[in-house]
Amino acid sequence: MEEKQNKLIAQGKEKTEKLKEKVTAARTAKGSVRLNRTKLLISIVNYKDDARLKEIIDEVSVALSFTFAGTGTARTQMLDYLGIGETEKAVVLSLFPESDEDVIIREIRSKMSLYLVGRGISFTVPLTGISEIIANGLSSAAAEKSVDRRKIMNGSDRKYDLIVASVETNRMDEAMEAARAAGAAGGTVIRARSLENAKAEQFIGISLMEEREILLILTKKEGKLAIMEALSEKVGLKTDAGGVIFSLPVDRTAGISVADEEAQDHGEASAEENKE
Secondary structure, eight states: OHHHHHHHHHHHHHHHHHHHHHHHHHHHHHTSEEOOOEEEEEEEEETTOHHHHHHHHHHHSOOEEEEEEEESOOSSSOOOSSSTTOSEEEEEEEEEEGGGHHHHHHHHHHHTTTTSTTSEEEEEEOOSOOOHHHHHHHHHHTTTOOEEGGGOOOTTTOOEEEEEEEEETTOHHHHHHHHHHTTOOOOEEEEEEOOOOHHHHHHHTOOOOSEEEEEEEEEEHHHHHHHHHHHHHHHSTTSTTOOEEEEEEEOOEESSOHHHHHHHHHHHHHHHHHHO
16 A cells, blocks of 8 residues: 555656646747856955955855956056055856846845945856866856846846956056046956967958056946947057957846845846736
8 A cells, every 4th residue: 555655656756846847938939037057146245355255156156266356546646446445356257057147136235335435346157168078067056046038138238347457557547537538437457468469460461568457447338438438549459559449248236236236236126926
């Protein structure tokens, strides 16, 4: 009798699992669910806060993270680069499964107290490609989670862009002055160097100095073009600064705008209600 009951229970579980698979397949077919891709989280936080940031991320997800030094001050009077109040900054790049994006951003907002001026910022950036080994490893850690397509941001949903400007070292004051004059609120500077780019330089028609500095500016979409044009005119490739300037789309944010972040959360809640 007990053996028969156990058999029936096992058959019931098997039917349940098959039903779940059918439901998932149906939802995927309808386009409401997509594969769990990898996204990039960029965080600019106060010096030594990078360890706490990683702890928070690992509490709710799994992420492959890298940290490097940046600065939140300029060499002149520009004292309000992103992260007002401290000169040394930690810039953290974290690769994580897309299904955990919402909870990661919420946890960072609350536990890092990014609503306070000078505590830092975090934002996510969509990726178009990544190493298969990393992608498979991160997605396997969130194998039971799915991504609701209705929560995925597109061009019309995004409010921010990240401007990246690589210029010759010691020309950053000029770059930031130009960006500010065009409406930029601030930026973060990191030291870098140009690798062997002789082949590309031959086609572009310029020669880049090896010692470089990279300026990161997070800006509203509507202000991006004016800032990029100002940077190009002041420190672009046609100037002695030899600036290489480009921009990236930004999805979710933390520590930027309370109003925009509340709107993001409202959109999440609406998607969940519609889902139910």
